[in-house]
Amino acid sequence: MDNAVYRAPPSDGLLIAPLDEFTAVYHRASGITHLLTDPAPQILAAVQDGAQSLDALLVHLGRDYDLTDGTRETLAARLEELVEAGLVERA
Structure with missing residues (x-):
């Protein structure tokens, strides 16, 4: 289980x-x-609201956006891509 x-x-x-x-993001x-592309900008916006766990992000995004593939595994994969790109950090 991901507790990050x-x-x-x-x-x-x-x-x-x-x-x-698209959303262009310049990483200084x-x-x-x-x-x-979606849902990466939405994920980035959600974590800019404050640090959140994977489960809290799933609830936050599900409440604010129509997630077509809103599974925990899919969100974890997208978060890992954003972490690898340096656009999201593990707290």
């Missing part, structure tokens, strides 16, 4: 700009711009 808590990096670490169906620390 996830959070966004410091607020000055990312620049976020919606671009049609690495100098890389990432192009995200």
